Amino acid sequence: MLNVAVQMDPVEAVNIEADTTFMLGLEAQKRGHKLWFHGPQHLALEDGELFVRARPLDFREVRGDHYTLGEAATFKVADHFDVVLMRQDPPFDMAYVTATYLLETVHPGVLVVNDPAEVRNAPEKLFATTFKGLQPPTVISGDAEILADFHQRHGDVVLKPLHGAAGAGVMRLTADDRNLDSMVETFGAINRDPLVMQAFIPAVSEGDKRIILVDGEVAGAINRVPPKGQVRSNLRVGGTAEPVELSERDREICTILGPELRRRGLLFVGIDVIGGYLTEINVTSPTGAQQLKRFGGADSAALLWDVIEAKRS
Numbered sequence: 001m002l003n004v005a006v007q008m009d010p011v012e013a014v015n016i017e018a019d020t021t022f023m024l025g026l027e028a029q030k031r032g033h034k035l036w037f038h039g040p041q042h043l044a045l046e047d048g049e050l051f052v053r054a055r056p057l058d059f060r061e062v063r064g065d066h067y068t069l070g071e072a073a074t075f076k077v078a079d080h081f082d083v084v085l086m087r088q089d090p091p092f093d094m095a096y097v098t099a100t101y102l103l104e105t106v107h108p109g110v111l112v113v114n115d116p117a118e119v120r121n122a123p124e125k126l127f128a129t130t131f132k133g134l135q136p137p138t139v140i141s142g143d144a145e146i147l148a149d150f151h152q153r154h155g156d157v158v159l160k161p162l163h164g165a166a167g168a169g170v171m172r173l174t175a176d177d178r179n180l181d182s183m184v185e186t187f188g189a190i191n192r193d194p195l196v197m198q199a200f201i202p203a204v205s206e207g208d209k210r211i212i213l214v215d216g217e218v219a220g221a222i223n224r225v226p227p228k229g230q231v232r233s234n235l236r237v238g239g240t241a242e243p244v245e246l247s248e249r250d251r252e253i254c255t256i257l258g259p260e261l262r263r264r265g266l267l268f269v270g271i272d273v274i275g276g277y278l279t280e281i282n283v284t285s286p287t288g289a290q291q292l293k294r295f296g297g298a299d300s301a302a303l304l305w306d307v308i309e310a311k312r313s
Contacts, residue, residue, distance in 0.1 A: 002033040002082040020289040021087040025059045027301040040099040050077045084112045087285045090165035115265030127281045134278040142194040144184045156200040203275025210288040213269045215307045216262035220297035243295035249276040
């Protein structure tokens with residue numbers, strides 16, 4: 001039996017029919033492992049030792065009654081836990097970054113999934129740029145003139161926040177759109193992060209493939225189709241999931257990424273591919289596992305626990 005700390009968002013908000021963390025927890029319980037719930041705010045570093053105030057957690061597949069939490073207790077992480085699943089959702093802000101620093105103090109003695117240092121070093125839209133030739137034309141900058149030049153050269157583009165998630169803030173600008181300056185000002189009023197601008201990929205109307213990789217190996221893919229006339233296909237903003245087969249180009253991308261993901265200890269990753277182009281590498285709390293299994297694909301939760309158990313044996 002493994003003691004597994006699950007660092008996640010409030011457990012009461014879990015959608016049991018779609019949530020990947022819920023699926024991972026159920027698989028752990030099926031294998032006899034013990035789950036404990038905590039949020040990143042429940043971590044504490046004292047005299048160089050990491051502690052956590054955690055509560056016993058039991059998941060069950062009952063809508064409206066899907067969990068039980070026991071009484072909270074404080075534990076020295078290195079003494080009590082075998083595994084930490086870092087599954088809280090972005091934004092990838094300083095609070096998120098700080099949690100990776102704290103968890104790094106116990107990894108790999110306590111196996112943190114994914115490796116917290118590598119999560120910190122692989123912001124999802126930036127990480128994708130390290131694999132040359134796989135992305136559509138892309139620029140990352142906070143300079144309005146640089147963004148305007150890219151827009152002029154590439155015409156139809158998509159603008160999105162560098163550290164955004166779940167499709168938040170994604171906007172399309174056609175070649176003759178004159179709203180770039182006001183968009184840059186609007187984003188700048190929210191935070192000081194650069195923006196990502198990419199050439200628009202018309203194939204997005206056919207869907208955005210979410211490909212799940214476990215320890216660098218392909219588990220399978222789902223296709224997320226945006227609502228008609230929209231560019232955002234994320235399931236949280238109205239996209240529809242459907243089964244899909246991997247193309248030769250998809251497999252080529254995964255073959256290039258796989259060894260580097262494995263080297264970095266990024267055991268559970270979801271990449272996004274549109275029209276044969278890699279757009280993001282999701283390493284924080286990738287989703288899509290339930291939909292993949294529902295469509296007859298691999299059980300990526302079982303595959304992940306096979307890897308974790310092998311590393312803890």
